[in-house]
Amino acid sequence: MQKPDPVKETRNEDQCRARRSEMGREWQRQRFGQDVYRARGFSVDYDAIIVGAGPAGLSAGTHLTQAKYRVLLLDKESFGGQIMNVEWIEDSPGSAAPVSGAVLASGMVNAAEQCGVHMELGEVVEIESYSGCKSVRCADGRAYTSSVVIVAGGLRARKLGVPGEDRFQGKGVIHCTLCDAGLYAGQAVAVCGGGNAGIIEALYFANHASRVHVIEAQPGLSAPTLLQERAYANPRLDIRCGAKVVEIVGDEFVTGVQVQNAATGRKELLNVAGVLARVGFHPATDYLEGMLSLDDRGGIVVNHRFETDVSGIMAAGDIRSESLRKVAAAVSDGKTAAMSAQRLLQSLKQEV
Ligand SMILES: Cc1cc2nc3c(=O)[nH]c(=O)nc-3n(C[C@H](O)[C@H](O)[C@H](O)COP(=O)(O)OP(=O)(O)OC[C@H]3O[C@@H](n4cnc5c(N)ncnc54)[C@H](O)[C@@H]3O)c2cc1C
Numbered sequence: 001m002q003k004p005d006p007v008k009e010t011r012n013e014d015q016c017r018a019r020r021s022e023m024g025r026e027w028q029r030q031r032f033g034q035d036v037y038r039a040r041g042f043s044v045d046y047d048a049i050i051v052g053a054g055p056a057g058l059s060a061g062t063h064l065t066q067a068k069y070r071v072l073l074l075d076k077e078s079f080g081g082q083i084m085n086v087e088w089i090e091d092s093p094g095s096a097a098p099v100s101g102a103v104l105a106s107g108m109v110n111a112a113e114q115c116g117v118h119m120e121l122g123e124v125v126e127i128e129s130y131s132g133c134k135s136v137r138c139a140d141g142r143a144y145t146s147s148v149v150i151v152a153g154g155l156r157a158r159k160l161g162v163p164g165e166d167r168f169q170g171k172g173v174i175h176c177t178l179c180d181a182g183l184y185a186g187q188a189v190a191v192c193g194g195g196n197a198g199i200i201e202a203l204y205f206a207n208h209a210s211r212v213h214v215i216e217a218q219p220g221l222s223a224p225t226l227l228q229e230r231a232y233a234n235p236r237l238d239i240r241c242g243a244k245v246v247e248i249v250g251d252e253f254v255t256g257v258q259v260q261n262a263a264t265g266r267k268e269l270l271n272v273a274g275v276l277a278r279v280g281f282h283p284a285t286d287y288l289e290g291m292l293s294l295d296d297r298g299g300i301v302v303n304h305r306f307e308t309d310v311s312g313i314m315a316a317g318d319i320r321s322e323s324l325r326k327v328a329a330a331v332s333d334g335k336t337a338a339m340s341a342q343r344l345l346q347s348l349k350q351e352v
Contacts, residue, residue, distance in 0.1 A: 044133055044145040044146050044147055045072070045144045045145045045146060046070045046071060046072045046118075046144060046145075046146040046147075047064070047069040047070045047071065047146060047147055047148065047345055048060075048061075048064050048069055048070075048071045048072075048146055048147065048148045048149070048150060048338075048341050048345070049071075049072045049073075049074065049134070049136045049144055049146040049148075049149050049150075050071060050072070050073045050074070050149075050150045050152055051074055051124045051127075051136070051149065051150070051151045051152060051153050052074075052075060052081065052151070052152035052153040052154055052284075052317070052319070053073050053074075053075035053078075053079040053080065053081060053109070053112075053119060054075075054080070054081020054082055054083070054152060054154050054317060054318075054330060055081055055083065055105075055108060055317065055327050055330040055331050055334065056081075056152035056154070056316040056317025056318070056319075056330040056331065056333050056334040056337075057073055057075070057081070057150065057152035057316070057317070057334060058073070058079075058080075058081075058108040058109060058111070058112045058117075058334065059108070059316075059330070059331040059332075059333075059334030059335050059338070060150045060152060060316055060334035060335070060337050060338040060341070061073045061112050061115075061117035061334075061338075062108075062111055062112045062115050062117065063334070063335055063338035063339070063342075064117075064338050064341060064342065065112070065115040065116040065117050066115055067342055069342070069345060070118075071116075071117050071118065072118050072119075072120065072144055072146070073112065073117050073118065073119045073120070074119075074120055074121075074122045074123075074124055074136070074138065075119070075121060075122075076121070076122065076123035076124070076139075077121075078121075079105075079109045079119055080102070080105030080106065080108065080109050081105060081154060081330075082154055082155070082318075083101035083102075083104055083105045083327060084101060084102055084105045084178075085101065085176050085177065085178045085179065086101035086178070086200065087100070087101060087178060087200070087204050088100060088101065088200075089101050089104055089327060091326070091328075092104060092327065092328075093328050101178075102178075104327070108331075122138035122139070122140065122142055123138055123139040123140075124136055124137070124138055124139075124153075124287065125137055125138065125139045125287050126287060127149055127151070127287075127288065127291060127313065128291075129291075129310050129311075129312065129313065132147065132348070133145055133146075133147065134146050134147070134148065134149045134312055134313065136149060147312065147344070147345055147348055148312045148313070148314065148341040148344055148345060149312065149313045149314070150313075150314045150315070150316055150334075150337050150338065150341060151288070151292075151300060151308075151313065151314070151315045151316075151319060152315070152316045152317045152319060152330075152333075152334060152337075153283075153284040153285070153319050154283075154284060154317055154318045154319055155281035155282060155283055155284060155318045155319065155325070156281060156282060156283075156284045157175070157277060157278065157280075157281055158277065158279050158280040158281060158282060159277060160192055160245060160248075160277045160279060162245060162246055162247050162248060163247045163248070164247055164248030164249055164250065164254075165248055165277075167248075168248055168250055168253065168254045168275075171250070171252065171253045171254060172248075172250060172253045172254025172255075172273060172274050172275060173248065173254065173274075173275055173277075174189070174274045174275060174276040175276075177201040177204050177205060177276060178204065180274070181204055181205050181207070181208045181209070182208055183274075184205065184208055184209045184273055184274050185208045185209070186208075186209070186210050187209055187210060187272075187273040187274070188209060188210055188211040188212070188213065188270070188271060188272045188273065189205055189209045189211075189212055189213070189272050189273060189274040189275065189276065190212075190213045190214075190215055190245065190257045190259075190270060190272045190274070190275045190276070191205065191212060191213070191214050191215070191275075191276045191278060192215050192216075192244070192245050192275065192276065192277045192278060192279055193214075193215075193216065193277065193278035193279045193280070194214055194215075194216030194218070194220075194221035194222060194223060194239070194241065195221075195222045195223055195278065195280075196222075196223050196224060196227065197278045197281075198214065198216070198223065198278035198279075199214070199221065199223035199227045199228065199230075199231050200223075200227065201276060201278060202214045202231065202237055203227075203230060203231060203234060203237070205276075206234050206236040206237055209236065209274075210236070211236060211238060212236055212237050212238065213238045213240065213257075213259075213270055213272065214231065214237055214238065214239045214240065215240050215243055215244060215245050215257075215259055216239070216240065216241045216242075216243070217242070217243070217244040217262065217279075218241060218242070219241055219242050220241055221239070221241065240259065242261065242262045242263055243259050243260060243261050243262060244259070244260060244262065245257045245258065245259055245275070246258050246259070246260045246267070248275055249269070253273070254272065254273060254274060254275060255271065255272075255273070256269050256270055256271045256272055257269070257270050257272055257275055281318075282297060282298050283297065283298040283299045283300065283318070283319045283320075284319060285298045285299070285300060285319060288300065291310070292308045292309065292310060292313065292315070293308065293309045294321075295321040295322075297321075299319065299320055299321035299322065299323065300315035300319055300320045300321060301320075301321045302314070302315050302320050302321065305336065305337075305339075305340040306320065306333060306336050306337040306340055307340050311344075312344060314337040314340050314341055315337065316330070316333035316334045316336070316337035317329075317330035317333050317334065318330060320333065
């Protein structure tokens with residue numbers, strides 16, 4: 001008879017636990033190039049890591065560095081968040097007049113930097129939680145550890161989901177109006193969506209493009225009345241309600257969109273050089289599925305202190321469930337999440 005394989009020896013429950021814990025340490029050593037387990041507990045790279053440098057993340061980071069914690073702020077695109085791409089913020093606290101989104105964002109970034117927040121570009125693709133330690137991994141392989149994590153990744157624009165949308169990425173399918181509007185000077189573009197974001201961005205395009213077709217699937221626009229009035233008064237805007245883009249067409253670049261009327265089913269080809277989709281946003285939580293509790297729209301479920309169901313992970317701003325989706329609310333969320341983080345960090349310090 002063949003002898004049993006010695007490697008397959010069985011372990012009892014305690015031995016298994018000890019083995020798992022040793023494997024965890026080994027994993028940490030390999031991953032971070034150091035033994036993060038020290039004689040008296042963990043040693044981590046940062047006290048707090050914040051995912052997303054928008055108003056929520058910047059406000060959280062500023063609060064924690066003012067309280068003398070070591071903070072790393074990671075953002076996949078740039079520092080300042082969504083408002084960097086918004087021409088005017090209409091209801092900024094402390095100003096009756098609209099404030100430039102870029103100016104407001106830069107002020108917040110400068111404040112965070114001056115307080116000592118360490119900022120790096122990096123797309124977070126994984127967060128793992130161990131007792132007393134979180135690990136945050138970026139798409140390029142970098143990984144950091146911290147005691148707490150605040151997730152403040154905001155929203156992602158929904159795609160149209162029509163033929164041509166993927167094929168013409170970067171070739172006429174537009175993502176950032178403020179960055180790209182100048183490229184469409186004197187040409188026609190289509191903006192899909194007649195809500196707040198769609199109308200704001202269509203009005204900005206009208207400063208550059210010769211014609212801006214606004215295509216809204218519902219029978220009427222849903223943007224606030226003031227914006228609707230501005231849109232209908234702008235001679236460069238062609239507003240079409242009760243219609244939707246069903247295909248983006250072109251050769252090497254976008255040359256047009258097929259628009260279908262909901263009532264008649266009739267299709268019409270509009271000649272445009274660019275298309276922007278503003279048909280809604282959803283929380284940027286794809287990589288958190290299975291790790292944190294999400295609501296049915298993908299927002300992170302939090303309690304009144306903005307703590308998630310995983311100890312040491314907080315969420316703030318547009319990404320959380322039932323967010324107000326406003327700058328002022330995001331700043332307030334960031335502060336509240338930071339105060340929860342601070343409470344936890346203080347209790348961890350007392351334990352050591
Ligand atoms: C067109 C438009 C007009 C608006 N106008 C107004 C207005 O007039 N008044 C107002 O109060 N609000 C307005 N808003 C809403 C406002 O922009 C948001 O409420 C606010 O920016 C939310 O802040 P936040 O920090 O939660 O998220 P964001 O500002 O969206 O910041 C999130 C950051 O996280 C980063 N990120 C996401 N996922 C990852 C990841 N996996 N790894 C690393 N980084 C990541 C993103 O790159 C982004 O920089 C407007 C929004 C739009 C789109």
